[in-house]
Amino acid sequence: MTVHDLAVVGGGVHGATAALFAARGGMDVALFERGALCREASGVNAGTLTMQMTRTALMPYALRAHAMWASARDWLGHDVGVVVCDGLSLAFTPAEEELLAYRAGKRREAGAPITLVSGAQARRIEPGLSEAVRSAGHCRVDGYANAYLTGLAYRRALIEAGVALRENTPVGGVTPTGAGFELETASGTVRARRILLAGGVWIEPMLAWLGVHLPIKTLVNQLVVSERVAPIMRTVVGIANGLLSLKQYPHGTVVIGGGWQGVGDRERGGVELLPDRVVGNVRLACHAIPALRAARMARAWAGLEAETADALPVAGPVPGIEGAFVCGSVHSGYTSGPYIARLLAERLLGREPDLPLFPIDRLLARPEAA
Amino acid sequence: MRITVDGVEWRVEPGEILSAALLARGRRALRVSPRRGAPRGAFCMMGICQECAVTVDGRIRRACVTMVRDGMVVTLQGAGPAAAPRPGAARS
Amino acid sequence: MSGPIRHAVDLAVLGAGPAGGAAALAASRAGLSVALIDENPDAGGQVWRKPVRPAARAATAEPGDALRADLAASGITLLYGRTVWSVGASLDLDMIDAESGRWERVSAGRLVAAGGAHERVVPFPGWTLPGVVGLAGATILLKSHGIAPGRRVLVAGCGPLLFAVAAGLAGAGVEVVGVADLAARSDWLRALPDLLTRPGLLGQGACWMTSLKAAGIPIFFRQALRRAEGATEIARAVIGPVDAHGAPAPGPERTFAVDALCVGHGLVPGSDVTRLLRAPHRFDPLRGGLVPVTDEAGRTGISGLYAVGDGAGLRGAAMAALGGELAGLAAAADAGRLAPDAFAREAERLRRAMARERPFSDRMAGMMRLRPAQVQAIAPETVVCRCEDVTRAEIDAACAAGARDVNQMKQFTRCGMGPCQGRLCGDVAAELLAARVGTREAVGAFTARPPLRPIGFDELMGDFDYADIPIPEPAPL
Numbered sequence: 001m002t003v004h005d006l007a008v009v010g011g012g013v014h015g016a017t018a019a020l021f022a023a024r025g026g027m028d029v030a031l032f033e034r035g036a037l038c039r040e041a042s043g044v045n046a047g048t049l050t051m052q053m054t055r056t057a058l059m060p061y062a063l064r065a066h067a068m069w070a071s072a073r074d075w076l077g078h079d080v081g082v083v084v085c086d087g088l089s090l091a092f093t094p095a096e097e098e099l100l101a102y103r104a105g106k107r108r109e110a111g112a113p114i115t116l117v118s119g120a121q122a123r124r125i126e127p128g129l130s131e132a133v134r135s136a137g138h139c140r141v142d143g144y145a146n147a148y149l150t151g152l153a154y155r156r157a158l159i160e161a162g163v164a165l166r167e168n169t170p171v172g173g174v175t176p177t178g179a180g181f182e183l184e185t186a187s188g189t190v191r192a193r194r195i196l197l198a199g200g201v202w203i204e205p206m207l208a209w210l211g212v213h214l215p216i217k218t219l220v221n222q223l224v225v226s227e228r229v230a231p232i233m234r235t236v237v238g239i240a241n242g243l244l245s246l247k248q249y250p251h252g253t254v255v256i257g258g259g260w261q262g263v264g265d266r267e268r269g270g271v272e273l274l275p276d277r278v279v280g281n282v283r284l285a286c287h288a289i290p291a292l293r294a295a296r297m298a299r300a301w302a303g304l305e306a307e308t309a310d311a312l313p314v315a316g317p318v319p320g321i322e323g324a325f326v327c328g329s330v331h332s333g334y335t336s337g338p339y340i341a342r343l344l345a346e347r348l349l350g351r352e353p354d355l356p357l358f359p360i361d362r363l364l365a366r367p368e369a370a
Numbered sequence: 371m372r373i374t375v376d377g378v379e380w381r382v383e384p385g386e387i388l389s390a391a392l393l394a395r396g397r398r399a400l401r402v403s404p405r406r407g408a409p410r411g412a413f414c415m416m417g418i419c420q421e422c423a424v425t426v427d428g429r430i431r432r433a434c435v436t437m438v439r440d441g442m443v444v445t446l447q448g449a450g451p452a453a454a455p456r457p458g459a460a461r462s
Numbered sequence: 463m464s465g466p467i468r469h470a471v472d473l474a475v476l477g478a479g480p481a482g483g484a485a486a487l488a489a490s491r492a493g494l495s496v497a498l499i500d501e502n503p504d505a506g507g508q509v510w511r512k513p514v515r516p517a518a519r520a521a522t523a524e525p526g527d528a529l530r531a532d533l534a535a536s537g538i539t540l541l542y543g544r545t546v547w548s549v550g551a552s553l554d555l556d557m558i559d560a561e562s563g564r565w566e567r568v569s570a571g572r573l574v575a576a577g578g579a580h581e582r583v584v585p586f587p588g589w590t591l592p593g594v595v596g597l598a599g600a601t602i603l604l605k606s607h608g609i610a611p612g613r614r615v616l617v618a619g620c621g622p623l624l625f626a627v628a629a630g631l632a633g634a635g636v637e638v639v640g641v642a643d644l645a646a647r648s649d650w651l652r653a654l655p656d657l658l659t660r661p662g663l664l665g666q667g668a669c670w671m672t673s674l675k676a677a678g679i680p681i682f683f684r685q686a687l688r689r690a691e692g693a694t695e696i697a698r699a700v701i702g703p704v705d706a707h708g709a710p711a712p713g714p715e716r717t718f719a720v721d722a723l724c725v726g727h728g729l730v731p732g733s734d735v736t737r738l739l740r741a742p743h744r745f746d747p748l749r750g751g752l753v754p755v756t757d758e759a760g761r762t763g764i765s766g767l768y769a770v771g772d773g774a775g776l777r778g779a780a781m782a783a784l785g786g787e788l789a790g791l792a793a794a795a796d797a798g799r800l801a802p803d804a805f806a807r808e809a810e811r812l813r814r815a816m817a818r819e820r821p822f823s824d825r826m827a828g829m830m831r832l833r834p835a836q837v838q839a840i841a842p843e844t845v846v847c848r849c850e851d852v853t854r855a856e857i858d859a860a861c862a863a864g865a866r867d868v869n870q871m872k873q874f875t876r877c878g879m880g881p882c883q884g885r886l887c888g889d890v891a892a893e894l895l896a897a898r899v900g901t902r903e904a905v906g907a908f909t910a911r912p913p914l915r916p917i918g919f920d921e922l923m924g925d926f927d928y929a930d931i932p933i934p935e936p937a938p939l
Contacts, residue, residue, distance in 0.1 A: 036870045043873060056939055092928055103939055132928070148873040155864055168866065227420075227430070227881040227916060228404050241936035251876075252404065259937065263551065271740065273912055275548040275556040276465070276932075279565075283923045283931050293923075296423075296430050296916040297547075298881050301909075311938045331938070385514050390607035398592040399694050404880075405851035409694045411592025413848075415599035416508055417501060417915060418580045418732075420849060420881040429918050435501060435545075435560070 004030045004164070006348060007183055007192035009171050009206060011035075012042035013337040014327045014344075015198030016154040020076075021345035023161040030190065031163050032183065034170035038151035040269075041200050044303035045334045046223055046257030047147040048245045049082070051112035051139050052089040052104070052238055055331045057312060059110035060355055062332070065339035066141055077160065078153035080145045083250065086125050087142025087236040089114075090133050090244075090288055097135050100240035104137040114139045128233035128289045142236045144247050144255075147334065174209040176321055194323040194348060198341070201266050201306040203314060203328050210321050214314065214363050216329055219305040220264040221257065222273050224282060227298040228252030232291040239284065246285050246292075254292060256285040262302035270302025307331065308363055315340050316347070316359040326360060371440035376447060382438045389415060389422045389433035392444075400424055400433065400446050464930050466556060466567035469539060471495040473793050474555055474570035476546060476735060479507020480779045481771025481786035482576030483529045485760075488790030489574075490538050492800045497539040497568045499555065501915070504542055505530050507578050507771075508598060509779045511606045525779075541568070547913030547922070549573070549735055553766055558921045565924050572766045572793050575736055576786060579729035579750060579772035582889055583619075584836050585844045585854070588690030589725070597623040597726030604630045612722025616699045618642035618687050619726040621830035622667060627724050629670035632677040639718045641674065642685040642701040644708055644727070644836070645829060656825035660780075663822065686836070688715055690723055699723045708833030728830030730889045732773045737910035739764055745902045748827050749775030751889050752907050759809065760789035761796075768793060776830065777823045781816060788812045837893045846894070847887040849880020857891060861898045867906045868892050881916045884908040 008019045011033025023029040037043075049069050054062040068075065069082050089104065091097040104114045114137045122136035123129045129136075158165050172184040180193040197206040204216040229252050237246040244258040260281045263272035278300055286292045306329040308314060313331070318324035327344045330336050343353040372379050373388075375397065382391050389412040392400065399409040400422055412422035415434045422433040425445040433444075471494075475486040478500035486498040498505070504512040510526025533540060541557070544566065548556035553573040557566050581596035583589060595603070595611045597619055603609050604627070614637045617628045628641045657664045674681065684704055691698040699720050703713035729750055736754035737743065741762040746753050753775040760768040768789040771782035788809060795805040840846065842855035852875050860874035868891060871877060877891055878884030884891070888908045895905040 036864075036866065039870065039873070053937065099936065103936075106939055151870070152863060152874050167864075226919070227423075229430070239933075241933060243934050243937065260934065272551045273548065275550065275554075275567075275912075278548070278912070279923055280931050280933070282919055283926050284933065286919055286923055287928055287931070293920040294425075294429050294918075296881065296918050297913055297922060298879075298916050299883060300912045387514060387607060390603060390609055393603070393611065394607075394609045400592070403590065403848070403851050406845075408590055408845075408851070409592055410590060410848070411695070412595065413599060414581055414596050414886070415602040416580060418882060419886050420916065423881065423916075429920055431918070432916075437503070437560075 001191055003180060004028050004190070004192040006194045006196060007032065007181065007190060008196045008198055009174070009183070010197065010199035010202065010328070011037040011167065012040060012198065012200055013038065013150065013334060014330070014341040015196065016158060017338045017341035018196055018198060018327055018345045018348070019163050020154070020157055020161050021342050022348050023163045025345065025349040027349070029163045030166060030192065031158065032166045032169050032171050032185065034168070036151060036167050037155050041303055041305055042334065043148055043151050044223070044301060045147050045221070046245050046255050047145045047334065048236060048247070048257065049143045049145060049335050050087050050236055050238065050245070051107060051141055052087055052114065052137055053242045053245065053332050054107070054112070054335060055311065056106050056110040058331060058336050059107060059112055061339050062336045063111060063141065065336045066143070068338045069145055070143070072153070076153055076157050078156050080149050080153045082143060082145045084143040085235055087139045087238070088122055088126055088129070089137035089238045089240055090122070091135050091240045092132050092287070093134070096240040100135065100137055103240065112139060113141055126233060126235040126237065128291055130288055130290050132287065144236055146249065176210065176324070180323060194325065196325045196327060196344070196348070198327045200328050201304045203306065203326060207318065207326065210318060210324060212318060212364065214360060215309065217307040218264070218266050219259065219307055220262045220270045220302050221305055222260045222262040222277055222281060222300065222302050224256040224278060224300045225298055226254040226292070226295040229254065229295040233289050237288050239288070244281070244284050244288065246288060253298070254295060256281055258284070264302055264304065266304070270304060273300050273302055305333070310363070313340055313358040314360045314363065315344050316357040319361050319364065371438065373438055373442040373444060375444045386438045387434060388426070388436040388438055388444065391438055392433060397446065464926050466565040469497055469566065469568045471497045471539060471568065471570050472797060473572045473574065474499065474553070474568045475574040475576060476555065477507065477576030477578055477771065477773065478502070478505035478533070478542065479576060479578050479771060479782065480510060480529070481782035482507070482574060483533060484783045484786035485574045485576060485770055485790035486538050487532055487536060488787040489793050490536050492791060492794030494794050494797060494799055497541055497570065498533065499541040499544050499546060499557065499568065501545055502542060505533050508602065511602060513606050513608065541566070545915055545917055547915065547917045549738055549912070549914070551739065558917060563921060563924065572797065574760070574768045574770060574789055574793065575773060576771045577732040577735060577773040579731050579776055580885065581726050582728045582730045582832065583725055584727045584890060585840050585846050586687045586689055587841060587844050588692065588696065590845055590848055591690050591692050591696040592694070593692070593696035593721055594690055594723045594725060597627050597724050598729070600627045600724040601630065604634060610634050610636045611724060612720065613637060614639060614720050615722045615724060616640055616642065616718050616720050617724045618699070618701065620644040621726070621728055622826060623726055625667065625670040625674065628679060629673045632673055632679060638677065638679045639720060640680045640682055642682045642687065644684065644686050644704060644833065646684045646706070649829070653825045653829065656821040659818065660822040682716070687725060696720060696723055705835070708836030709839050727836070728832060729772060729776055731775055732885070734910050734914050736762055736767065736769050737907065738912065739767060741767060741769070746775060747831055748824070749777070750827070751832070758788065758813065759792035760785060761792060776827045778826055780819045781823045784812050784816050784819065832889070832893065834893060834897070837890055838897055840894070846891055847877040847880065849882050850876040852877040854894060857894050861895055865895070866899055867904070868895055868908055869906065871895055872908060878908045
């Protein structure tokens with residue numbers, strides 16, 4: 001029986017990127033995904049690549065990841081529809097201006113090139129903006145990808161890199177054998193020297209296979225998309241507290257997100273959108289870009305996002321289990337994911353990563369609440 | 371009652387559905403498709419297909435479920451989901 | 463006004479056609495408070511649609527008149543002209559009143575989904591040209607609006623609507639250049655014994671045929687559209703022979719100069735609500751495709767949710783009305799407002815009535831059934847998804863690139879991502895994928911999501927103050 005150098009469980013951006021770089025680094029890699037690649041969080045998120053919603057601790061990673069997304073055609077080899085453009089984080093009230101100044105300042109300290117601009121300046125950057133905008137955080141390192149293209153792009157890249165791609169192949173369990181791991185799949189037992197668990201919100205049950213308990217909270221983010229409309233905006237627009245993301249794709253659709261919570265869980269997915277919150281999110285979006293009022297909502301959906309107790313990633317070795325690694329639960333993970341997963345691949349290849357990983361010991365030893 | 375279609379004033383009957391009013395007056399091509407720019411007209415007449423989405427008083431509406439109203443302003447040119455490539459945003 | 467106007471009732475019925483109307487009346491008579499909701503300005507659905515113009519009003523009473531009168535006289539809360547955009551897990555319905563622009567919410571705890579069916583048109587070159595309309599669409603134009611889709615018209619496709627539309631057009635003084643039927647004359651003759659079980663409807667069919675004959679309208683059996691041609695509108699329609707499976711067969715083509723083409727290949731159940739709520743479904747080709755699994759009274763796998771009428775599987779108006787009545791009574795029984803023995807008696811009566819309708823209903827559904835070979839014959843450059851201009855070749859390419867279910871294919875191509883949300887192309891797209899991947903069950907269906915119909919953001923948000931938006935707590939910094 002073949003023994004892979006690395007088995008990756010979970011085919012989102014984290015698992016797929018790590019698999020890709022590990023394979024390119026010379027490893028024999030198999031990737032297992034219970035469905036199709038990038039069909040959960042990595043394929044249904046809003047695609048925003050912004051620093052203005054990024055946690056300050058992740059800023060160095062997010063900046064490098066942004067550069068990766070912007071050059072996806074070079075390293076991934078396939079189009080994910082990335083557009084680099086200006087980003088604006090809006091304040092409509094004095095209280096929001098205060099919040100904006102504080103948060104933009106913290107992010108600037110962390111390395112994000114954010115400047116505060118007046119309402120009038122913001123409207124010159126984004127002519128679609130409402131007169132109600134008092135001031136805005138402006139960042140040139142912003143943009144978005146077309147999240148639904150992620151799966152196709154990674155699929156092609158992984159196959160080209162020689163990764164043994166096993167879509168529609170759920171893994172039922174993983175057992176350490178001392179010399180490596182055995183994975184139970186519907187098509188039989190698979191052996192690998194190392195294992196990477198990259199299951200997003202499913203990292204918690206995956207780690208349980210190894211007897212490790214790491215609670216992962218499941219967020220259920222509601223999203224709304226309009227039908228195609230004539231151009232009404234050219235930037236990525238958010239608000240001071242981070243709970244709006246809004247942009248128009250080149251083909252004309254406008255995607256409204258921001259993390260308004262719907263109903264769902266790990267077992268069932270995002271099953272229900274709460275109409276009051278759809279309306280609230282749409283009101284906020286139309287308050288920012290008034291021309292959006294003329295468009296129609298084509299679809300709303302809900303996708304899952306993983307969050308640890310301290311809302312920082314899990315990316316590193318699993319303590320006490322030689323050869324086991326975990327990667328995921330990155331806040332705004334679509335933005336930062338490729339870089340953090342690439343760092344993990346460096347570690348798997350025995351190299352020293354450029355930036356530190358996020359070891360999970362902190363989440364196991366002493367929960368934050370204690 | 372009167373409505374305006376692409377700047378031209380029409381007399382219509384109360385109770386008329388906009389798609390039928392357009393068809394009865396020979397306006398069959400209502401919009402162009404987004405990718406190919408191909409002409410499109412009302413197709414299903416029951417609110418499903420979205421081919422008769424036109425601009426009514428500045429808003430996108432399905433003509434086949436929209437009752438005419440006195441003073442209604444209908445724009446066929448540029449209505450619906452057709453979108454031109456946008457300036458400003460640089461593709462990577 | 464910031465939040466919705468609320469209606470609390472025992473039962474909400476979504477769709478006021480034969481099934482929904484009967485369900486609402488039966489439940490109301492059994493003592494439930496009922497709200498009946500429809501997008502149209504009055505009850506009747508598509509099949510019993512109310513004529514809106516005096517010119518379109520027939521001299522004789524329409525089949526929907528009695529239903530409309532009964533509903534108007536009932537104590538049912540009639541919410542017509544409402545666009546429903548959200549159905550929650552609690553079965554709450556959120557809707558917009560098109561007239562006033564108001565946001566309303568109906569909370570019932572029990573919901574009858576009676577959304578009906580919509581047209582299936584198997585794509586052919588030129589089917590997107592203005593002047594090409596669906597058979598059901600043509601029926602609505604003729605019966606409800608009193609206008610014809612053109613002056614010189616070809617009628618093509620399959621099923622009884624072909625002859626209804628052709629006769630209706632001829633009666634309206636339109637030149638019908640011909641009727642092209644996928645079926646053979648012998649198919650109809652074989653159907654005759656089942657059709658004889660409903661002499662009234664058979665008689666109506668005979669009337670259509672007589673009027674076609676009188677008008678000298680040729681019927682081309684086992685012929686189908688090859689293409690429609692024209693620059694900005696349809697100018698010509700071309701038909702040619704097909705085999706028993708709907709695939710093109712050798713033989714001469716015929717070209718007709720026309721200004722309209724009415725075409726339909728059966729109906730597809732509009733199962734949006736039951737799919738949105740994730741009730742169990744199954745693929746049933748005779749019933750038009752993906753249908754919710756129900757018991758005989760329309761109970762789905764979700765407590766309090768009933769599915770009736772053509773939206774739960776194609777059976778036609780008569781069966782829809784009977785099934786709707788049974789579901790309305792079941793809702794009353796399930797709510798403890800109708801005694802079990804009384805329900806059993808009524809159910810038995812309705813069961814017998816449905817048994818009488820079934821041979822006719824099944825035969826008609828069979829005549830409208832999708833012919834897979836017709837789908838496989840779609841040319842590569844033909845647009846399948848009208849909203850996004852996605853061709854058959856692009857769907858095939860997605861499959862070659864590894865798409866194994868319709869939602870993955872959708873992400874690869876944008877097929878089904880437009881404003882109709884795959885309601886028009888979903889059935890044919892799934893069929894195309896299934897031919898390469900395996901079965902319809904394997905490729906699944908487009909995931910249903912809100913809104914049930916596209917809705918203007920202006921309608922959705924209404925009037926509000928920024929300060930009233932319940933903006934959540936800031937995300938962690």
